[in-house]
Amino acid sequence: MAESVKFRITIVDPQFKSDDVVTEVRYLIEDLRDLEGMSQIRYEPVTEIRDIAEIRVGVQFEADSDRLSSILRRLRDRLYYNPTTTFIQIRIAAITLKIQTDSAEDLMSLMSATQSGELFAPNRDYLAEAETYSRTQGELSPTELDNLNLLRQRLGLSVEQAEVLNAKATGPFTSQAQKRRHFDEITQAEFSRLWAMVSDPPFALKDPDDDHWPVLQELAENLGVPMAEAETIYQKHQQRYRDDMSLKAQQVSAKTFESKQLAAEAKAEAARQEQAQQVQEQRDQYQALCHEVMANDLYPSEYDQGRLDQARRLRNISVDEAIAIETEVRDGLYGSIASAAGVDYNRLRHCLRQQAWEAADLETEIAILAALQQGQQPLIAATVSRLPAIDLATIDGLWSRYSNGKFGFKAQQQVYRSQQQIQPDEQKRWLDFLQVLGWRDEPTWFYRGFKPYRDLTFSLEAPQGHLPTWRWGCPSLSPRYSPSIEVVEVVMAHLNHSMPLEAAAVLAPTQTLMMGGLASAS
Amino acid sequence: MLANRLHSQLEPQSQFAADLDELSLLLHDDDWISADRLTATLLRQAVESQLQNSPAQQQRANRRSLLTPETIAALPCQLLHALDDRWQQASGGHFGFSVQLQIYDEILATTEFDPSLRNWMTPHPFLSEVGWLMPLPLRPVGFLKFYNWLEFDLDAPMGHLPALWYWQVPGLYSLQMGGFLTGQGAGFGDLARLDAMLLRIARCHQPGQ
Incomplete structure (x- = not known):
């Protein structure tokens, strides 16, 4: 030694x-x-x-x-x-x-x-050999180990010394696989570091080539990992990194796009809603004004019409819409005048509102004859089906509204129904019906009780269902007003079909309530 | 008559126009009685074609070509307007259905008359107003003049003509009304027919008719 x-x-x-x-x-x-x-x-x-x-x-x-x-x-x-x-x-x-x-x-x-001790022969020689071996393949193969063992014996080194030298020659990673794994881990760590740096918002795509490859190259050299393999590993990680990167970029852009779109949609929706709300508010204000000016009269005064027109312009409401609102308010206040036959019920409504019962009765005839479209001929059995249910409901609604349910077709229907229950004979039922409605007086021995149209009662003292009269079903009104038995039958059948009483019975209480409210309001 | 009807079926429009022209001629010649007859004929023809269109009614009303309240109620407004128009023009607003309607409405609005009085002694004030009532108390009041007693000139009361449409009733009916197979002549006025015609005129005055 x-x-x-x-x-x-x-x-x-x-x-x-x-x-x-x-x-x-x-x-x-x-x-x-x-x-x-x-x-x-x-x-x-x-x-x-x-x-x-x-x-x-x-x-x-x-x-x-x-x-x-x-x-x-x-x-x-x-x-x-x-x-x-x-x-x-x-x-x-x-x-x-x-x-x-x-x-x-x-x-x-x-x-x-x-x-x-490296300066001295046995160690030095051994180390030199071991390092050469480890450099060639990056690890000590069994053959090489065997050769080194022989050399150790020749040089007279102890096993422990040889191991120390082997470890020194090979470095901390004894096998090529370990080195590769280590390089792999390091590269991965390097990329994760990079990833951590870039993935936090604000997201910025950063290419790794610039800083990392030279350092890793050095590491590979130091580890004794062949450059080709090192590059493969590096490229693998780089590829993965880029994939992650582009995926992330896609996600981010998709996310931003989506969120942008969502935001835009939400904004548009909000704007729409706001606009709708605004329009609704404007409408409501206009409606309130309509209510105000129509509270006392069907048709607003000139002054109020001016106010309405001004309000309409101010609130940017179209003429058609304004008319629709006014109609709605007027119908709400004074009863609907819907018609399927194109008949204008404004005058009827006006007459009923004035409690001008006789004029309203004449208006009812005019309306019904117009709806019949039969050249002003009175209603006969063949033409009864021409009366649309909507128009009948309108007329009935108006009469019943302004008479607190006393007048109208429904009142007449109810009377007829009660007559049907007690009087099986058609002829007698017809006469009784006219009598109960007050269209006919008590018959005497030589007098059948019919009276002229002008003797009917045009006031609220009249019996239930007295009005509207069925003058639109009569060829003459004087000296006796008497709708024929045929007309009574067909009109009743048509009314029962168009406005079934069952529905009316359900509606009746609310209607009465509404009328009560109206009466107390006025 | 038959030829006339066939003709009217072939060319209803031109026949209608020709009839009206004839009426105009008669009226302008002051031939009031012929004009009144033609007017009644045209109305009866209208009722006939109306009954033809509905055979069910025809069978029921075998009193053919008669103006009953039912048939009057279905008279075409066009015809009534045309007749009324010519009568008014020729008489300067003295004769015609509209004039009669105006008088009827005024009387009903101003005078107290109960048509249900069933008192044959009380005639309808319209009848006296247009001068259709018998002037002499030959029989109890309330009877109509004979047709040829009517005044066929412009000195007659307002609404005096046209009148024949009212006088023409079947014999039995005439007797029932108190006449002597003279139509309405010397009989009580049939108020239902009168009212039916004037109600028809009123309905035809509605706009669009």
Whole structure:
């Protein structure tokens, strides 16, 4: 194990004069002699001719390799306290180390090298072989290990030493697979770091090539991973990173697009709703005004019409819409005048509102004859089906509304129904019906009780269902008003079909309530 | 008559126009009685074609070509307007259905008359107003003049003509009304027919007719 190391140390500081050099050498030898086991060594002086005199400028000696570190430490200490330019030559077997310095630090690195023993033959040779092997494939194959084992035996190294050297040669990762895995992990870590950096909002796509490949290349070199493989691994990660990146970019853009779209939709919806609400508000205001001006009269005064027109312009309501609102309000206040036959019931409504019962009755005839469209001929059995249910309901609604349910077709229907229940004979039922309605007086022995139209009662004192009369079903009204039995039958059948009493019965209470409300309001 | 009817079926429009032209001629010649006869004929013809159109009614009303309240109520407004128009024009607003309607409405509005009085002694004031009542108390009041007693000139009371449409009633009916097979002549006025005609005129006065 122990090996001989040849030293040659000379003082070459140019500031020193010859005397100083000799003194220095003497001190140097003394220092070296002080070291353990160095007193027996023969120190051969190194001479040099300077200023025509031969002087000792250094010393050369041989020492055990064991002593190497202590010698170097002493030399270092000397330089530390007294920096003198010194030339040191160390020869170990075939290696010659030469160093000329005046600073202690330079020797430190040399010391660490000597301490590991790498400078010495068996270790060094073994390590060299192991490193060569490990470089070739990045790991030690079994054959190579076997070769190294043989070498170890030849060099006389212990198994432990060999293992230490093997580990040194191969580095922390003994096999190629491990190295690759490590490189892989590192690359991955590198990319995750990058990913973490870029994936936080604000999201920015960043290409990794610039910063990372050179460093990773160095790592691969250091690890001994073949460059091709390293590049493959790198590219794999890079690809994954880019995929992630583009996916993320897609997601982000999709998300932003979606959110933008959603936001736009929500905004549009809100705007629509707001607009609708605004329009509705405007409408409501206009409606309220309509209510106000029509509260007392069917048709607003000129002044109120001006107000309405102004309000309409102010609220940006079209004429048609305004008319619709006015109609709605008027119908709500004064009863609907819907017609399927194109008949205008305004005058009828107006007459009924004025409680002008006779005029309203005439208006009813005009309306019904207009609805029949039969050349003003009165209603007969063949034409009864021409009366639309809507028009009948309108007429009935108006009469019943303004008479608190006393007049109207429904009132007449109810009377007829009660007559049907008690009188099976058609002829007698007809006469009784006319009598109950007050269209016919009590018959006497030579008088059948019929009376002229103008003797009917045009007031609220009339019996239930007295009005409207059915003058529109009579060819003459004087001297007797008497709708024929045929007309009564067909009209009743038509009324029952168009406005069934069952529905009317359900409606009746609310209608009465409404009428009550109207009466109290007015 | 038959030829006339066939003709009217072939060319109803032109026949109608020709009849009206004839009426106009008669009226302008002051031939009031012929004009009155033609007017009654035209109305009866209208009722006939009306009954032809509805055979069910025809069977029931075998008193053919008669103006009953039912048939009057279905008279075409166009015809009534045309007749009325010519009568009014020729008489300067003295004769015609509209004039009669106006008088009828005024009387009903102003005088107290109860048509249901069933008192044959009380004639309808319209009848006396247009001068259709018997002037002499030959029989109890309330009887109509014989048709040929009517005045066929413009000195007659307002609404005196046209009148034959009212006088023409079947014999049995005439007897029932108190006449001597002389139509309405010497009989009580049939107020239902009168009212039917004037109600018809009123209905035809509605706009659009």
